[in-house]
Every structure is written in C-alpha cells, then in structure tokens.
Amino acid sequence: MAVMTRNRLRMTTEATEVSINTILPEELMIEILSRIELSNPLELRCVCKWWKSIVADPQFVESYLHRSFSDVLDLTSTAMEHVESFESHDIYLPADLQDDEDDDEEDDDDVTELLVNKAAQLDNFLVILECMKGNLNTMKVDVISLKRRMKCLESFLKIYLKSAPSLFSSV
Amino acid sequence: MAEEVSSQMNSLSISETNPSSSATISLVSGDDIVFKVEPTIAKEMETVQSFIDETDGKITTIPLPNISSHDLPYVIEYCEKSIAGKITKEFEAEFVKKLNNEEVKELFLAANYLNIKKLLDFLSQVIADRIANKSVEYVRRYFGIENDFTPEEEAKLREELAWTFTGVDPDDEDEN
Numbered sequence: 001m002a003v004m005t006r007n008r009l010r011m012t013t014e015a016t017e018v019s020i021n022t023i024l025p026e027e028l029m030i031e032i033l034s035r036i037e038l039s040n041p042l043e044l045r046c047v048c049k050w051w052k053s054i055v056a057d058p059q060f061v062e063s064y065l066h067r068s069f070s071d072v073l074d075l076t077s078t079a080m081e082h083v084e085s086f087e088s089h090d091i092y093l094p095a096d097l098q099d100d101e102d103d104d105e106e107d108d109d110d111v112t113e114l115l116v117n118k119a120a121q122l123d124n125f126l127v128i129l130e131c132m133k134g135n136l137n138t139m140k141v142d143v144i145s146l147k148r149r150m151k152c153l154e155s156f157l158k159i160y161l162k163s164a165p166s167l168f169s170s171v
Numbered sequence: 172m173a174e175e176v177s178s179q180m181n182s183l184s185i186s187e188t189n190p191s192s193s194a195t196i197s198l199v200s201g202d203d204i205v206f207k208v209e210p211t212i213a214k215e216m217e218t219v220q221s222f223i224d225e226t227d228g229k230i231t232t233i234p235l236p237n238i239s240s241h242d243l244p245y246v247i248e249y250c251e252k253s254i255a256g257k258i259t260k261e262f263e264a265e266f267v268k269k270l271n272n273e274e275v276k277e278l279f280l281a282a283n284y285l286n287i288k289k290l291l292d293f294l295s296q297v298i299a300d301r302i303a304n305k306s307v308e309y310v311r312r313y314f315g316i317e318n319d320f321t322p323e324e325e326a327k328l329r330e331e332l333a334w335t336f337t338g339v340d341p342d343d344e345d346e347n
Contacts (some may be wrong), residue, residue: 022273022277022280023315024276024280025283028283028295029314032295032298032302033297033299035295035299036303037299037303038303040332042328042331042332043306043307043332044310045328046328046329046332047307047310047316048311048317048318048319048320049314049319049320104307117289155331155334159331161223168340
C-alpha cells in the first residue's frame, strides 16, 4: 500500500507539532472520510482547510450525492409501504359494529354470544389501531429525517455549485 | 466449517517435523517484546508474509518497530479469529468496546503497516462511526487537527452550516 504519496496537505505536518494525538496519514483519512455516514458534509468543511478541500472533491461529492439519493429513496419507499399498510387495514374496520345494537334481548345465551363477539371485534380493532399508531409514528420520524436530508442536500448543492463554478462553465 | 479450520490449525502447530512450513514466527514489537505466532497468522499480515517469502522462510523473527506490545496482541487476536472464520458482528462489537479512541487509531495504523485488509476496513468503519454526527470541535480533538482557518473564514463556514443545522450528538468526553 502506498504511503503518503499524494501531497495536497498541510495538515499532518502542521498538526504533528501541535498535537499529542496519533496522527493518521492522508490516504487513511480519506478512507475514513469516505465511510462516514453523513447527514451533513458541510460540518466537515469547518474542521480545517484540507477537509474543506476534500468535501469539494468531485469524488467525495459524487459518493455523497449517491448515498444521499439512495437514502432518500429508501425513506420514501418505507413511507410508501406504511401508506399501503393503512390501505390494507381498511378491510378490517368493523363497519358493522353498531349494526344490531338494538336487537331483541330475549335469549340470554344469544346476548352473551353477541357481546363476546363484539368484544372480540373491539379487541381486534384496538390492536389494529395500536399498529396504525405505530406506523404513523414511524412515518412521522421518517418524513422528518427525509425533510432534513433534503434540506442538507439542497444547501450542500448550493454551496458546492457556488464554490465550484469552473466545473460547470466548461460543461 | 469453523471447527474444521481450527483443527487444521492444531495439526499445523503440532507437525513441527516440517520446520520450513510450520515453524512459529516471532514478531518483535517496537518495545522489544516477542510474540510467537503460527505461520497461518503471519499469512494474514501481508507485510510480514512478504518478508518471510523474500527470505525463503529462512528468517522467522520479524521486527515490527512501528507496533507496540500493547497493540500487537489485538492484531493477533483479530487475525486468529479471521483465519478461524469467526469474525462476526458480535465479535467485532466486543473487540472495539475494549478500545478507546487513541487505541483504535493506533491499531488502525498497525493494520495499515501490516497491510491487513480486513482489519483496516473494519477499523476505518469504526472510526467513521465514532465521528459521524459529532461536533467540529470533537472531530478536531479526535484527530488532533489544528484549526487553520482565520476567525473570519471560520465564521463564514459556520454561517453556511447554520442554514442546515440539524444538531449533533453530544461529545462523549470520557472517550478521550
């Protein structure tokens, strides 16, 4: 493995004088940076000049955009799944719950049976409601993080396009 | 499957009648501690193996000046698990739990020096996970990076960041 071949850095030389920490060489830092699960790469830009340049590196940008898009797609498709599960619950909604409420109560056995049935239906309904509530909460969380991702992505692209106009003037 | 491999390892370590292929390898740490390992372990460490190959297996004592006796046992442990086919998520989670941030970085460098691809991949992911969603200050401290921006430059970057501010995890000070 090549050690310290590329040379666009100031970081290691400067930082070794200051820090008592173990300092990682540049190509290892790139290895790490490429693996960070980022919600917002703009934070990385604030670390130091070298990191700022990494974040604007086309390779980094490409992989970040790629991952962002697939995250957004994942979030969207799970949201869709939840929506679909709502639709499938519809069939179970006990529309007939109140139907024969005022039937004659002549036969005690029948009444008991009826009540047990109703109770079971209500029980079932409750389970469905709980489940729907859970789905709703997950959807809410997903949508919030979706919104965040989109916002981050938007600002990142804005800043990236602003700071790298040369890339696009040639296109 | 894993059973088979480990029994093979045993037979390798017992058959010392064939010294050229199965003599133990001595790894000498930077602080002069000798660690005897099976040749199969050395194979996992590309740097060590290529040294052995270059000398046709005549030299079995390999100095590793860049690796301390504190770190080497971890590397060996990982390689042992690796050849036994026992690298699981659980093992890896336990493995890093024992390590503080400084140790992870040292091991990462050791893995790079020894050229152990699996350990290198694994540890870079560990470090990436440890700094994901941490504050800028935390990341600087973690890597010992000096802030080389002027206050004006930094203020401008922070301002751009503020548009998207999504909150960071609290810094876990006890880690460092």
